[in-house]
Amino acid sequence: MSAKHVNPxxxxxxxxxxxxVTAMRGYKLLKDKRDELMRQFLELVRENKALxxxxxxxxxxxxxxxxxxxASMSQEALNVALMAPKQEVYLEAxxxxxxxxxxxxxxxxxxxxxxxxxxxxGLAFTSxxxxxxxxxxxxxxxxxxxxAEIEKSCQLMAAEIxxxxxxxxxxxxxxxxxxxxxxxxxxxxxxENERSSQTRLMKVKDMMLESxxxxxxxxxxKEAES
Amino acid sequence: xxKIAVMGDxxxxxxxxxxxxxPFSVTDPQEAERTLRDLAQGEYAVIxxxxxxxxxxxxxxxxxxxxxxxxxxxxxxxxGNTGRGMTAVxxxxxxxxxxxxxxxxx
Numbered sequence: 001m002s003a004k005h006v007n008p009x010x011x012x013x014x015x016x017x018x019x020x021v022t023a024m025r026g027y028k029l030l031k032d033k034r035d036e037l038m039r040q041f042l043e044l045v046r047e048n049k050a051l052x053x054x055x056x057x058x059x060x061x062x063x064x065x066x067x068x069x070x071a072s073m074s075q076e077a078l079n080v081a082l083m084a085p086k087q088e089v090y091l092e093a094x095x096x097x098x099x100x101x102x103x104x105x106x107x108x109x110x111x112x113x114x115x116x117x118x119x120x121x122g123l124a125f126t127s128x129x130x131x132x133x134x135x136x137x138x139x140x141x142x143x144x145x146x147x148a149e150i151e152k153s154c155q156l157m158a159a160e161i162x163x164x165x166x167x168x169x170x171x172x173x174x175x176x177x178x179x180x181x182x183x184x185x186x187x188x189x190x191x192e193n194e195r196s197s198q199t200r201l202m203k204v205k206d207m208m209l210e211s212x213x214x215x216x217x218x219x220x221x222k223e224a225e226s
Numbered sequence: 227x228x229k230i231a232v233m234g235d236x237x238x239x240x241x242x243x244x245x246x247x248x249p250f251s252v253t254d255p256q257e258a259e260r261t262l263r264d265l266a267q268g269e270y271a272v273i274x275x276x277x278x279x280x281x282x283x284x285x286x287x288x289x290x291x292x293x294x295x296x297x298x299x300x301x302x303x304x305x306g307n308t309g310r311g312m313t314a315v316x317x318x319x320x321x322x323x324x325x326x327x328x329x330x331x332x
Contacts, residue, residue, distance in 0.1 A: 038322065045322075082240045085244050141245055152299075155318055158319070
């Protein structure tokens with residue numbers, strides 16, 4: 001039985017039937033959206049995992065080199081070497097629309113095109129480990145940017161998938177069954193009304209014929225004669 | 227035109243400064259939250275943050291999960307990999323799929 005009370009009228013029935021058609025169509029569309037989002041998300045998240053493993057390993061290695069560099073240089077020398085960077089990275093952020101989710105796409109540009117500009121110090125007073133560390137990080141930078149792009153996309157898509165899944169479930173398990181139930185209820189109620197007025201009419205007709213022709217009195221007289 | 231920021235303790239981030247990312251050396255959680263808010267409102271599209279620092283300001287980071295920009299990405303710091311970054315990816319999977327099907331209960 002439906003939780004809400006519905007008016008058993010023809011107008012309500014037409015309205016509910018229209019609602020059911022819309023709900024069905026929405027359900028199909030949303031289900032397709034969810035499936036497609038899920039497919040793309042799983043592809044993306046696998047890439048995300050692989051990339052993150054790679055980046056984490058890379059940073060770990062670079063950090064080891066930094067530790068070595070720090071061991072063989074004084075803190076001041078290290079600060080002097082790194083505190084005035086020559087290179088700068090800018091990002092151009094665009095968005096790409098994947099199944100109505102706006103995911104970011106980054107294009108990076110560096111201030112100077114020379115790849116050796118990552119070394120912001122002279123090579124005379126610094127340890128070779130520092131060069132290694134900076135070089136490793138620089139090699140990692142494209143992956144780091146790609147990771148940012150993919151991980152953000154994954155987060156956004158995950159949120160959208162959750163929302164879509166809720167909507168699909170609400171339609172599938174609440175809205176559509178409830179509407180169908182209500183439609184059945186109204187149809188039965190209308191049929192019932194129809195039958196009851198039919199019987200009432202038949203009864204009235206009988207009564208009118210009776211009062212016009214006095215069938216039962218005539219039948220009684222015939223009984224008495226025979 | 228956006229820039230890239232790196233947040234964390236001094237030892238973990240100064241290498242990134244050489245590459246042209248902007249380092250923000252913070253260790254205090256309250257200050258980190260303030261810095262994160264300022265950076266997110268500013269012209270930074272990507273903010274890398276060390277796992278150790280991120281662990282202390284998790285609610286502040288979660289606020290930006292569903293926002294378009296900035297992308298806040300965890301990176302391991304000098305003190306080692308804590309696996310928080312992977313946990314964040316795992317969280318996305320659980321949110322989307324309902325259960326973890328990629329990491330196989332690692």
